[in-house]
Amino acid sequence: MKRLPYCIILLSGFLLFLAACTEEQDFSQVDDLQVTPTLASGLFYFESDEATINSEGALSVFYSQEVNFDAFNEQYVAERLIEGVITYEIDNTTSKELRLIIEFLDDAGRPLDAEIFTIEANSPETVVRDVPYGPGGKPIDILANTSSLRVSAINLSDGTSVSSADDPKIILRSGAQFVFRLK
Template sequence: MIKQSLNKNLLFVLLLVFIQSCTKDVDFSQADAIEANPVNQVSFLFFEAEAGDFFVAGNQPVALSDFINIDAFNNTFVDESLVMAEFEFETINSINRSYEIQMDFFDEAGTVVHTFSFLTPPSVNNQPLVTNHIEPFAENNNLNALKQTRSITFTLRLLPGQALSPTAPGTITLRSQGKFYFNIKNQE
């Protein structure tokens, strides 16, 4: 008899466990609030030139230009999610002439939407001089111009100064990168 009632109790407990199955409040719509804020950094233009490369110019100013067509900003992902960007430039100059570097951003129609430039001072004693420039693009500050950009023109100006010979000492190097801040979220 004792055994029988024990078994009944066991069954009762079993039943209780199954009946007790339940849930607590959950809210699956929270997933809509998900967002990610990745920051990506990409190398951009670079070069290294020797003083002799510019001797043709003598002591006169000279401007050299080049361009790239860039399609990377032409998509909805960038349009919706890019919230900030910056371009960082670093020049190391050991040539005794001063340089100006200028970047022009053009939109689809070929209109300049943004321009900036910075100076690299001359290295009188041919010691490497490091110059940094950071060009920010933020909300209310040229970010839209960047998103419209389809080509970038790059100009190097050799400013007036001491004439350079083919054997003039020194080099100028440029390194650059872009840093892009995204805020990715449910657009609905």
């Protein structure tokens, strides 16, 4: 009988210990979670040699192509786009001054925006331009509403000169990084 009070005290102490060391769990923290992944991708690559440029003649368009750009055609994706940066890199080892035009077009083919580059002949360095969209940059709606890109290249020089460089070319590379809000 003497053990019964000790067992009751011991059991009460154990239950108080369990109650003191546990806390009700709060799973509403998931509501405060914000996930914003960054996706990187190449957009397009364009290359032309000097012979092709010369074959089209002076002051002429030697390249023009429209490229499908369905990255944001789903409303769910377009609504969650927060910001983006498109990077352009251009090398010109030809003897031609060239103009490159990249147009962002909507579903109806209307221009939403354009990036224009005038590149000097025999450019010694790679021209690099980062174009931000979203906070601190161009309106994010441009990217969200773009359904195609039109790339045009124009020879601003003659149609006969030839560069002394080995294999003279114009090369345009572009890539992008986009940040999305998943929630």
